[in-house]
Amino acid sequence: MPGTTPSNITAKTQFVHAGNETYAYRRFGSGPARPLLFLQHFTGTLDNWDPAVTDPLATERQVILFDSAGVGRSTGQVPTGVAGMASHALDFLDGLGLESCDVLGFSLGGMVAQQMALDRPSVFRRMILVGTAPRGGEDIMHLEKPSLARHLSDPTLKGYAVLQKIFFAPTSTSQIAGGAFIQRLAQRNEDLDTASGPDVVAAQMAAFRQWEQSTATRFGDLNDIRQPTLVVNGTHDEMIPVSNSYRLSENLPNAVLLVYPDAGHGSLFQFHDSFTRQAAAFLASDSPFAPY
Amino acid sequence: MPGTTPSNITAKTQFVHAGNETYAYRRFGSGPARPLLFLQHFTGTLDNWDPAVTDPLATERQVILFDSAGVGRSTGQVPTGVAGMASHALDFLDGLGLESCDVLGFSLGGMVAQQMALDRPSVFRRMILVGTAPRGGEDIMHLEKPSLARHLSDPTLKGYAVLQKIFFAPTSTSQIAGGAFIQRLAQRNEDLDTASGPDVVAAQMAAFRQWEQSTATRFGDLNDIRQPTLVVNGTHDEMIPVSNSYRLSENLPNAVLLVYPDAGHGSLFQFHDSFTRQAAAFLASDSPFAPY
Numbered sequence A, B: 001m002p003g004t005t006p007s008n009i010t011a012k013t014q015f016v017h018a019g020n021e022t023y024a025y026r027r028f029g030s031g032p033a034r035p036l037l038f039l040q041h042f043t044g045t046l047d048n049w050d051p052a053v054t055d056p057l058a059t060e061r062q063v064i065l066f067d068s069a070g071v072g073r074s075t076g077q078v079p080t081g082v083a084g085m086a087s088h089a090l091d092f093l094d095g096l097g098l099e100s101c102d103v104l105g106f107s108l109g110g111m112v113a114q115q116m117a118l119d120r121p122s123v124f125r126r127m128i129l130v131g132t133a134p135r136g137g138e139d140i141m142h143l144e145k146p147s148l149a150r151h152l153s154d155p156t157l158k159g160y161a162v163l164q165k166i167f168f169a170p171t172s173t174s175q176i177a178g179g180a181f182i183q184r185l186a187q188r189n190e191d192l193d194t195a196s197g198p199d200v201v202a203a204q205m206a207a208f209r210q211w212e213q214s215t216a217t218r219f220g221d222l223n224d225i226r227q228p229t230l231v232v233n234g235t236h237d238e239m240i241p242v243s244n245s246y247r248l249s250e251n252l253p254n255a256v257l258l259v260y261p262d263a264g265h266g267s268l269f270q271f272h273d274s275f276t277r278q279a280a281a282f283l284a285s286d287s288p289f290a291p292y
Helices: A051-057 A082-096 A108-119 A146-152 A161-166 A172-185 A198-211 A220-224 A243-251 A272-284 B051-057 B082-096 B108-119 B146-152 B161-166 B172-185 B198-211 B220-224 B243-251 B272-284
Strands: A014-018 A021-028 A036-039 A063-066 A101-106 A124-130 A229-234 A255-260 B014-018 B021-029 B036-039 B062-066 B101-106 B124-130 B229-234 B255-260
Touching: A014 A082, A021 A082, A036 A082, A036 A108, A051 A063, A051 A172, A051 A272, A063 A082, A082 A108, A082 A198, A101 A108, A108 A124, A108 A198, A108 A220, A124 A272, A146 A161, A161 A172, A220 A243, A229 A243, A229 A272, A243 A255, A255 A272, B014 B082, B021 B082, B036 B082, B036 B108, B051 B062, B051 B172, B051 B272, B062 B082, B082 B108, B082 B198, B101 B108, B108 B124, B108 B198, B108 B220, B124 B272, B146 B161, B161 B172, B220 B243, B229 B243, B229 B272, B243 B255, B255 B272
Parallel strands: A036 A063, A036 A101, A101 A124, A124 A229, A229 A255, B036 B062, B036 B101, B101 B124, B124 B229, B229 B255
Antiparallel strands: A014 A021, A021 A063, A255 B255, B014 B021, B021 B062
């Protein structure tokens, strides 16, 4: 029966007031494992989470998707820095009464996850950082690069179609996977989120530019993130190059690195079977060490 | 009962004549999966294979450990190039009548595996390359580096004890894992191999120096290795730095990269539970794509 399997295709959007805002979120799935918070990419809303990633992970735990302030149907202004976004996410978890969870941060969401772990170390047990960069990373979301700009300025690409181009590698195999990805996103057709506008773009781009600026000791902050961490990327990521994932795994004290071939920024969507299997195995571990 | 579980602690050394040489090998385990050929590191013999790595993999397949020409109890001269070593390994497989197998190449053995895949593409179905480098890689086995030389010239370190220092990171956790590793190696006490002498060292070091020289198109050869491949390393490898594993996964068209934290060259021995679980999952896949 439709709707009986917990899925981001059908999960009802909920709202919680916390701090000074009302946050839109979806919470579905069940199981004995700790809830898994999903932190979203540049301009992404609740509707941008691939059910092929959320749903298999929802079979052993609750998954929680969340719109930060000013995104989708959440109130407020989009912060112009990652620290402000981390503060909103912590307020949101406080609003749910969740003291500790696991986290999957993708792209911008991976930066927010790192900042949250620094600001409140107890909030996360295990962390998954996909297609993201450390503070002081390189070539972060430069949409003016020819390899990205040609797709973003292509008038024939509308809506999700642009994601197929910029989240996936130019090979036929990756583009086919990208086509399947946008078809999966399009399966949700009710209770849709509000798409991000130019104000979201401007504020989040400002946050990327700030995140590229290193703190005093480049990558030194990462040593304070002690959680077992799984760092994931595609080897052909044009949006946040894989070198940033190398720097994360070299400087985080307790991180396993997993890199997929023939894949770009959206490696988790392209290889959703492998990714959810690896993520579930990583999250199932209670070891203080990341290897699983 | 001792000896009933297939193990490199107890497996009998066998000999096969093939080409112009007689090769020493051990073959044990059983199961429906394709046999797995192990290709050994610098100066390593059959006795240097950690039973914590070989034995779990022998529960679903035969594992085959092998001494190349001039190593251990195999006859002949150690070649001064990787190509010669690949030729011996192919002769050895021909001698066993094995047309195709899976391979786990560690360090020098990973270079030999790459060369074999180029010379006879049909020989391998899936490949695992651990702590190794592509042809034209960087900083390959420079034992004169202070970080390595201080252990190799330490008169208090004898036999396997030097491996604890150079295969493992300097952290207490990694050194404890290194101590456990050499205790596992020491469990075998009969039918031991002949330890490598200065002639083996000299010839294999010459092979490393040649391997550092790029072919005309740096890393271009890798595009011809189409096998699904798993590339593994420790992020603190001083012998063959992890950057070489990055270059492998970036240039092999079909390779997943897995990097372990808090580990050096011997990451597979330090995290043997995780490594054998990941390797078994990778080898269990029949997909034409590496992700598992």
